[in-house]
Structure formats: structure tokens, C-alpha cells
Amino acid sequence: MDVEILARVQFAFTIGFHYIYPPLSIGLGLMLVILEGLYLRTGQRIYEMAVRFWIRIFALIFGIGVATGIIMEFEFGTNWATYSKYVGDIFGSALAAEGIFAFALESGFLGILIFGWNRVGPRIHFFSTIMVFLGSMFSAVWIVVANSWQQTPAGYHIVGEGLNARAEITDFWAMVFNPSSVDRILHVWTGAILAGAFLVLSVNAWYLLHRKHVEIARPTFKISLLVVTVFSLLQLFIGDRSAEVVAHYQPAKLAAMEGHFDSSAIADMYILGYVDKKAEKTNGLKIPGGLSFLTYGSFKTPVTGLRAFKPEDRPSQVNSVFQFYHLMVASGVAMIFLSLLGCWLWWRKKLFNYRWLLWVYALSVLLPQIANQAGWFTAEMGRQPWVVYGMLRTSDALSRAVTANQIVFSLILFTIVYIVLFTLFLFLLNRKIQHGPVDYGTKEEIESGQRRDNPLLEHHGVQG
Template identity: 70%
Template sequence: MNVEILARIQFAFTIAFHYIYPPLSIGLGLIMVVMEGLFLKTGKKIYERMTRFYVRIFALIFGIGVATGIVMEFEFGTNWAVYSKYVGDVFGSALAAEGIFAFALESGFLGVLLFGWSKVKPWVHFLSTVMVTLGSMFSAIWIVVANSWQQTPAGYHIVGSGLDARAQITDFWAMVFNPSSVQRITHVWLGAFLSGAFLVLSISAYYIRKKRHVEFSRKSLKISLAVATVCALLQLVAGHQSADVVARYQPAKLAALEGHYDGTKAADMYLFGYVDQKNNQTHGVSIPGGLSFLTQGDFKKPVAGLNNFKPEDRPKAVNFVFQTYHLMVAIGMFMIALTLYSCFLWWRGKLFDKKWLMYIFSFSVLLPQIANQVGWYSAEVGRQPWVVYGLLRTSKALSQAVSAGNIIFSLILFTWVYLVLFGLFIYVLNKKIKHGPYDDENLDHSPRHIEMADSLG
């Protein structure tokens, strides 16, 4: 393999592994806000038990997420020096904003969240939970802004030339609110909320199946199911809006997502299939003119196809982009069906009568994780051959001094380290879940909490 392919594989591996954790922490943070808010409103200790239990899981996820994210910053310098120089002004301002407005907020209140139960008033602790959750959401904003600028650059001009060329910000807010940032932030947030909600659904269903902490689990399952249902439905809208932006600003990517080649014809919307790249054809089950209708409101209007672009200006791995995109959509539709059906059973008073449903929920934690991963794959591979769309090609963004051997060595090293970290994460997470929430007698019954519960009860 050449240096470019190896560098892309290494970065894809490290970012994919890291991206397991931030969505979980963002989504779990939202669930904790709801749970602790219910405790403040009702004074019922069971909601405090929920919050305490999931705070411990949140701390584990947060710690592993921070550790795995640091590596990517070094990879920018070692493997992608030209790219780092090119986007340095843009990324520098966005990542600085993340540190000031997001990470400082999140880490500043994290200590109160973890250790402040008996040391601050309940409303102060609730405030810390809200601030940590907002901090994680703000962090996502600036990361997505930086990535969205690569997809739809705005608010910049280019200074220098050749290897010394770089994008310089001319309008900070135009850079922040570039054409795709708002839609993509919403899409990422909802994916994160679904990750956290389905994690709680999974744990709650496991306890219900094992007949442990039944009252605790039934209440926590209902909370997470409500969040999951709302977010799954909103994700359908957010995903459509994001696709509209792709259609307008990245037509080659859209053509790859749907395997559409002939730009003189209306574009079908494939439900599933495969792309024969050798013959420039797509085979599968489709809705005739469906993509034309979604993007232009007319089943017969043509949509730009891959044949409209030079071979060097369009993605090479079209079938990969096609399959990952359709897998993301399929999982999204399944989550909508699953949550709506479960809400119907809840309304009928039969939610916990279906053992098979609890089995599905037990493993459902994988659904949003897979959807988040393949969604990023389709977005990033679909952007190729550009690392900054229309401005800087991926092949030109590499470090000039790095060799294939250097990358292979570091990739093997990272793989072993990440496998150890993942094994440790699964071991500790499994141990915490099997231990379960603390019993009532182990809760902190400090005068402040007793007084709060009495006053609200």
C-alpha cells in the first residue's frame, strides 16, 4: 500500500474508535439530566439512584473518550502536515473555541457531578449535570464546524501557493455557519442522543430479563424509550435536511450515495442494492425517480450523476459509500419502527410483556453506534478525492517526510493499545452493569438530600 492509503486507514481507525465514546457521553448526559430533573421535581429516591448509577458509567465513557481523542491531534502533524498547514487557521480557531467554551465548562463541573452529592445542594448538583451535558454538546459543535468547513468551505481566502498555501479566515461567523454546519450539528447531536438512550434501554432490558432491580429498570427504560422515540423521528427530518445540503453543495457525493451515474435522467432512490463500478451501473430495488423528487420535488427532473464529473473528481469507492449510506438509513428506519411499536405497547400497558422485545433492547445499543460509524464513513469517503472539498486533494495533503513503514509501525502500535483500552472498557462497563445500582441504604442521606426530598414529597 502507498503512503496515502495507509495514512487514511490509520486516521479512519483512530477516529472510528474514538467516536464510540463521545456520542455515548453526550446522549447519556441528556438522560442523566432528565433523571435528576425528575428527582428534583418528585423527590423520589429512585430517580436519584438512576442518576448516581449512570454517572458512574458516564465517568468511564468520558475518561476513555478523552484518552482516545488525543492521538488524532498528533496524526495531523505526523501524517498530514500539508493539510495541517492549509487548515491551521480554521481549525485553530475552532479548536480553541472548543477548549474555551466547551471543554473548560465540561471539565469544570465534572468534579461536582462525580463527587458533589453530599457536598452541594441538590439543585447545584443538578446544575453541574446540565453544565457537563452542555459542555459535551458544545464540544461537538466546534468539532463538527471544523469538519463541516472541509465539506462546504466559507468565510476564507487562500494565501500563499504550493506547499505554503493556507486558508485564512476572513469572516469567523461565516466559517462557523458554513452551508452545512447547522444541519450536520443537528444530525450529530441526535445520533448522540440515540446512542445514550439505547445504552440505557439496553441496560434496563438486561435487568428486566434477569428480574433484577425491576422497578428501577422499568422506570429508566420508559425514560430512555421516550427520548429515543423523539430523537429517532427528529433524525429522519435532520437526515433529509443534511442530504439536501449535500445535493446542493456536493453533487458528486450525492451521486455516489445513491449510485447514480447518468446525469441526463431522473435519479432513482435505491432501498438496497449494489454498485457495479466496472460497468457504471447500480442494481437493486428502487423507487423510480425517488431521488429526483426528494431533491427537486419532481419525479422526472434529472439529477447530476457521476458521469457528469471527471474520474479524478469523484469518489473511487462508490459501492462502499453506497452500502454504508444505505445501512445508516436502514438502521435509522428500524429504530423508528422499534421505538414507535414499543410506545404503542407502552400505551396498551403491555410493554414489559414481550420477552422478545427485551432481548432486542438488550442488544439495541449497537444500532446507533453502527449508524453513527457508517454515516461518517459515507460522509468522509464520499468527499474524496478532496480533503477540503474543491480546494485541497487528499493526495496533496500528506506529510512529505513520512514513509509507509513509519505508518505501518504506528498503526500496529495503536491497534494494540486501542484493543487493550477497548477490552478494559468492556470489562469495567460489564462489571458496573452486573453490580447494578446501589441499594437505598447505600445512598447518601445527608441532611440536605433528606430535606430536599421531604420538601418536594
């Protein structure tokens, strides 16, 4: 198989596996802040039990996320040496900022979050929880900034020629606030919060189905439902804004996302379909002029299609981009529907009346994962054939010394290791969920909402 294809498959596999965990860390971080804040505000034992349970889940996810993220840094040097040289100044600045401003903050307070519950005061512990959450958010900022620069380069100049060419920063803040970075950061943040909140929603739905820890599962389910409702609706507007940025700066990607081929014509929006790249035609269920309306606010405005670009400058896998994009949208719509349905049933006091619906919520943990993965693949495959849009082609970014056999061998090893890690993760996660929140008091005290007799709370003046 071609070295370029193998290198892309390997990186897609490693980053796809890694990307399961950082979004969960961000989303769970917010849920920890909310739950611990409620505990400090009310003193109710159910919130203490909930937050201490989810801290254990957070620690597991954080550890696997760190382990799986290290490999990608080595891949830049082994498989993508020309690319690493070309963007080294840009990526070096962004990744250094992540280490200094984000990872140090997150890891510095992580020990207090995990081990400091009865060793520091409640306000200090809550502050540490907030810092860990903010650290995970800042970490996402610098990773997305680096990737967004590949999509919409800014604040640089090129030094050298040919294989010796490389991009150097001329304006750091122009590089950070490149045309797509802010919208993409908001899009990633929101998707990550949905991933963590749906995990909490799913686990508590499972507890309700099996009538376990009901006194904790009911309020925690409601809290996570509110979070997913707010952020699923927010994602609708943020995603629309991100698509507008793509339309302006990466029209070939937008055309591939909707299978639009005509050079300049009214563009339809497909609900579902299939792209016949050879015939340059898309078949499926569509809204006539829908893409024109979403992009320009008019059903009659022409949209640039794939025929406006040279064949070698178009995304090579148009149907894949189309399918991943529509899978992301479908997952997002499903999240909005489930969240609004839950709120409506809550308002009618029937939220927990339907076991089939609780099963749906238990399985809904997959929706944000599907949306995040599909969105990432849409962004990266839609940028092709460029690794840095309009500047460096993917085929030119490879290491010259690496061979297909070497990539295949390392891919097999990574696959084995990741299968082991994922199996271990599922085993430990299931064991923690089966064990459930630890009971820090009697059943009567928990059900009555009394707080744990904790002298730290009284000492620091935290009132119920």
C-alpha cells in the same frame, strides 16, 4: 501499500474508535439531566439510584473518550502536515474555541457531577449536571464546525501558492455558519442522544430479562423509550435536510450515495443494492424516481450523476459510500420501528410482556453506533478525492517525510493499544452493569417511592 491509503486507514481506524465515546457522553448527559430533574421534582428514591448509577457509567465513557481523542491531534502533524498547514488557521480557531468554551465548561463541572453528590446541595449538583451536558454539546459543535468547513468552505481566503498555500479566516462567523454546519451539528447531536438513550434502554432491558433492579429498570426503560422515540423521529427530518445540503453543495457525493451515474437524469432511490463501478451501473431493489423526489419534491426532476464529473473528481470508492449510506439509513429505520413499537405496546400495557422483544431492545444499543459510524464514513469517503472540498486533494495533503513502513508500525501499535483499551472498557462497563444501582434504602422504601432521608433536600427546599 500506498502511503495515502495507509494514512487514511490509520486515521479512519483511530477516529472510528474514538467516535464510540463522545456520542455516548452527549446522550448519557441528557439522560442524567432528565433523571436527576425527576429526582429533584419527585424526591423518589428510584431516580436517585438511577442517576447515581449512570454517573458512574458516564465517568468511565468520558475518561476513555478523552484518552482516545488525543492521538488524532498528533496524526495531523505526523501524517498530514500539508493539510495541517493549509487549514491550520481555520482549525486552530475552532479547536481553540472548543477548549475555551466547551471542554473547560465540561471538565470544570465534571468533578462536582462525579464526586459532589453529598458534598454540595442538590440544586448545585443538578446545575453541574446540566453544565456537563451542555459542555459536551458545545464540544461537538466546534468539532463539527471544523469538519463542515472542509465540506463547504466559507469565510476564508487563500494566502501563498503551491505547497505554501494556506487558508486564512476573513469572516469568523461565516466560517462557523458555513452552508453545512448547522444541519450537520443537529444531525450529530441527534445521533449522539440516540446513542446514549439506547444504552440506557439496553441495560434496563437486560435488567428486566434477568429480573434484577426491576423497580428501577421499568421507569427508566420507559423514560429512555420516550427519548429514543422523539429523537429517532426527529432524526428522520434532520437527515432529510442534511441530504438536501449535500445535493446542493456536494452533488458528486449525493450521486455516490445512491449509485447514480447518468449525467442528468431522473434518479432512483435504492433500498439495497450493489454498485458496479466499472460498468457504471447499480443493481438492486429501488424506488423509481425516489432520489429525485426526496431532493427536489418531484419524481421527474433530473439529478446530477457521476458522469457529470471528471473521473479524477469522483469519489474513488463509490460502492463503499453507497453501502455505508444505506447501512446508516437502515439502522435509522430500525430505531424508529423499535421505538414506535415500544410506545404502541406501552399504550396497550404490554410493553414488558415479550421476552424476545426485551432481547431485541437489549441488543439495540448497537443500532445508533452502527448508524453514527456509517454516517461518518459516508460523509468522509463521499468527499473524496478532496480533503477540503474543491480546494485541496487528499493526495496533496500528506506529509512529505512520512513513509509507509512508519505508518504501518504506528498502526500496529495503535491497534494493540486500542484493543487493550476497548477490552478494559467492556470489562469495567460489564462490571458496573452487573453490580447495578446501589441500594440507598430498604426494599420497601424503594418500592413505595419514598425519597432518601437527605437533609440537603430539605435544606434547599426541594419538595416531592
